[in-house]
Amino acid sequence: MKNLFDVAGHSTLAGASLFRDRPAAQADAFAVEKLRHAGALLSGMLNMDAYAYGFTTENSHYGATHNPRDLSRVAGGSSGGSAAAVAAGLVHFSLGTDTNGSIRVPASLCGIFGLKPTFGRLSRSGSHPFVASLDHIGPLARRVEDLALVYDLLQGADHADAFQADRPLAETLPGLSQGSEGLRCGVLGGFFARWCDEDARAAVAAVAAALEAQEEVLMPEAELARSAAFIMTAAEGGNHYLPALRQMPEQFEPNSRERLLAGAMMPGAWYVQAQRFRRHFQQQVLPLFDRFDVLIAPATPCSAITIGQQTLTIQGESLPAKASMGMLTQPISFLGLPVCTVPLATRSGLPIGLQLIARPFNEEAVLRAAWALEQQGITMPQMNMAGA
Amino acid sequence: MRLGDVSIQSLQRAIQQGEISAVEVAKSTLQAVEQHNPALNAWTEVTGPRMLKEASAIDA
Numbered sequence: 289m290k291n292l293f294d295v296a297g298h299s300t301l302a303g304a305s306l307f308r309d310r311p312a313a314q315a316d317a318f319a320v321e322k323l324r325h326a327g328a329l330l331s332g333m334l335n336m337d338a339y340a341y342g343f344t345t346e347n348s349h350y351g352a353t354h355n356p357r358d359l360s361r362v363a364g365g366s367s368g369g370s371a372a373a374v375a376a377g378l379v380h381f382s383l384g385t386d387t388n389g390s391i392r393v394p395a396s397l398c399g400i401f402g403l404k405p406t407f408g409r410l411s412r413s414g415s416h417p418f419v420a421s422l423d424h425i426g427p428l429a430r431r432v433e434d435l436a437l438v439y440d441l442l443q444g445a446d447h448a449d450a451f452q453a454d455r456p457l458a459e460t461l462p463g464l465s466q467g468s469e470g471l472r473c474g475v476l477g478g479f480f481a482r483w484c485d486e487d488a489r490a491a492v493a494a495v496a497a498a499l500e501a502q503e504e505v506l507m508p509e510a511e512l513a514r515s516a517a518f519i520m521t522a523a524e525g526g527n528h529y530l531p532a533l534r535q536m537p538e539q540f541e542p543n544s545r546e547r548l549l550a551g552a553m554m555p556g557a558w559y560v561q562a563q564r565f566r567r568h569f570q571q572q573v574l575p576l577f578d579r580f581d582v583l584i585a586p587a588t589p590c591s592a593i594t595i596g597q598q599t600l601t602i603q604g605e606s607l608p609a610k611a612s613m614g615m616l617t618q619p620i621s622f623l624g625l626p627v628c629t630v631p632l633a634t635r636s637g638l639p640i641g642l643q644l645i646a647r648p649f650n651e652e653a654v655l656r657a658a659w660a661l662e663q664q665g666i667t668m669p670q671m672n673m674a675g676a
Numbered sequence: 677m678r679l680g681d682v683s684i685q686s687l688q689r690a691i692q693q694g695e696i697s698a699v700e701v702a703k704s705t706l707q708a709v710e711q712h713n714p715a716l717n718a719w720t721e722v723t724g725p726r727m728l729k730e731a732s733a734i735d736a
Contacts, residue, residue, distance in 0.1 A: 291720050298721065327688070329702050329730045331709060332722040351717045359715055372718040377680030378708050380687070434684045672680050674708040 289383035290370050291333035292340060293317040293425075294414040302416040303336040303366070305349040306532060306539045317414025318446050319383055319425055326441045331379055334369030338541035340385055340418040341525060341548070342366050343393045343613035344593070348541050352595045356673060357399055357638055361592035364394030364613065367428065371398040374428050377672030381429040381438045385415060387422045388517055389587075389617025392629045395428055396587035396641025397613075399631040399668050401435045401658060402428045406648045407624030408453035411446035419524040420451065421563075422517065422621060430670045432659040435628070436460040439651065453649075460652045467660035471653055473501035474576075476585040476645075479510035483602055483615055487634035488586035488642075494632060495584055495642050498666045499657055505576060505583060513569050513619035516562035520622075523559040526551025543610075570623055577647035582657045586616050587629045587641035620645055628654035630661050631668040639668050679704060691734065702731035 289295075292302040294313035301307050316324060324330065335353045337345055345353040345368025353368040355361040356376040363372040367384030371394030374382050384391040386404040395402030403426045410425050417423055427442065429435040440459045446452055475481075475496050481489070481504075496502075526533075529540075530552040537545060576583065589602050593609050600609045607615075620627055625648060629641040644654040661667050679687065679701060690696050706724050713719045 295723065295726075297726075298723070301720065303720075324730065327698075327734055329698065329705070329727045329734075330723050331705055331727055332719045332724075334718055335720050350720050353717050354715060356716060363716075363718070369718040369720065372716050373709075376712055376716060376718070377678065378712060378718075379705065380680065380684050430680060431683055437684055670680070672678055673712045674678055674680055674704075 289320065289334060290336050290367050290385055292336065292385060292416040293320050293383060295320060295330065295333065298333065300416050302340065303338040303347055303350065304541060315414070318411040319442050320414065322442055322444060334373055334382060336369055337366035338544055339525065339529065340366040340387060340390055341544045342610060343389060344610050345369065345394070346543065346595060348543060355398055355592050356671060358592065361594050362397065364397035364592065366390040368394045370428050371395055371400060374430055375400045375671065377670065377674050381427050381434050384426060384428055386424045386426060386621060387419050388521060388621055389614035391426050391428060392587045392617045392627060392641065392643060393613050395629040396631070396639070397592040399639025400428055400430055401432055401631065402426065402629045403435050403439050403651065403655070404621065404627045405439065405651055406626045408451055409455065409649065410442050411444070411449040411452050413446050413448045417528065419521050421520055421524060424621065432655060432662050433461070433464065436464055436655045455649060458649070458652065460655045463652050464656055464659045466656055467663065468499050468657050471499070471581045471657055472579065473499040473582045473584060473657065474503045474505040474580040475501050476507055476583050477504035478506045480585040480616055483589050484586045485590045485602055487591060488589065488640055491632040491634070491640050491642055492584055492586060494666060495630070495661060498661055498664055499582065499584070501584055505580065507573055507619065509569060509572065510619040512565065513622045514615055516565045517618040517622040519554065519558050519562040522547060522551025523554050526554065566622060573623055574647065581646060581650070581653045583645040585643045585645065587643045588613050589616060591634055591636065591638035591640050617643065624648060626651045626654055628658045630658045632666070633668040698731035698734035699728065702727045
């Protein structure tokens with residue numbers, strides 16, 4: 289699991305050398321305990337961007353995680369170790385967290401399946417927080433059956449988590465084999481079609497054809513949603529780390545120190561506006577699900593960039609590489625919607641992931657659609673570094 | 677059997693039917709992690725003793 293979940297007897301690092309002298313956790317995180325009880329075997333803790341702030345897992349202290357599909361490339365982040373471990377075939381599944389795309393981006397770049405459940409669906413108790421208003425936990429896996437199985441095991445009421453939604457258990461594994469039958473699918477256009485490359489567009493077209501999604505749908509103000517997610521992330525993350533930033537700024541990840549500081553000093557009015565816009569945006573978008581069960585969009589603008597790459601070019605525009613990897617996931621987590629990412633192969637042989645998005649608490653729809661794509665052979669085959 | 681090529685439920689059935697033990701699964705996983713993690717840098721810490729203990733409890 290990503291090394292921000294508590295494991296009894298070990299220090300929870302959250303990818304940060306800042307925490308290396310922290311006392312060991314007294315107990316397992318809620319999710320870890322659930323899995324242990326179900327018979328899962330814990331192999332260890334996985335690399336991540338420090339504080340879960342980043343989309344590439346280029347950690348200055350613990351090193352970059354390498355993408356098993358091409359070792360010169362990033363694994364994505366911030367749950368990069370979680371995605372690489374699964375993609376390499378060394379474990380069946382892993383746990384990650386997703387605030388702005390941190391499960392979906394690495395799943396996309398490493399070519400595996402990832403589930404970011406509805407905001408509030410799964411307990412976060414015992415996981416190191418980053419942005420309380422946006423943090424989710426979720427599984428990454430090599431096949432949809434495993435993803436659904438682990439998601440089902442992670443469900444359960446936890447009164448210690450004030451953010452958890454009061455919802456009954458809803459197992460997804462029994463319904464998987466219904467596939468996409470009866471699911472009304474559409475393609476997200478506008479912002480989501482604009483900010484991606486030809487490979488991502490080809491992948492969307494292939495999945496749209498397989499899921500009989502004929503209509504393109506607009507999510508108005510998606511760009512503004514991304515900005516609002518940035519503001520909430522910087523403000524809450526900055527607030528969380530301000531005491532430590534004041535005391536020992538030299539111990540911070542250089543990739544994040546200045547943006548955490550900037551977030552801590554941001555005008556309060558910006559944060560209030562971002563929260564206000566969130567409610568407005570939800571009210572604009574949720575009616576789309578009266579007509580559609582599943583919406584399709586790319587998870588990343590392009591396939592994995594190389595380690596150390598600073599810029600990428602999308603539609604002729606040069607963009608900052610690290611931040612832009614999450615531009616298509618941020619508006620969706622800002623809404624709190626459940627998303628399953630599915631991997632497709634591109635012409636270069638590298639994977640790219642697509643987001644299958646549903647109304648809140650309809651995880652089953654996205655998992656069924658993903659299962660249908662896997663069964664049809666639309667998704668990319670899994671690789672395996674482990675010997676026979 | 678390459679463990680990653682079978683589903684979790686298939687592996688559970690294989691363990692229940694005695695085709696493979698949980699300890700064998702744990703050992704094989706730890707060996708593969710040791711072999712491949714230097715190239716990946718995915719694991720920051722390997723919990724080998726805990727994994728073997730969890731596996732022994734399943735086999736018991």
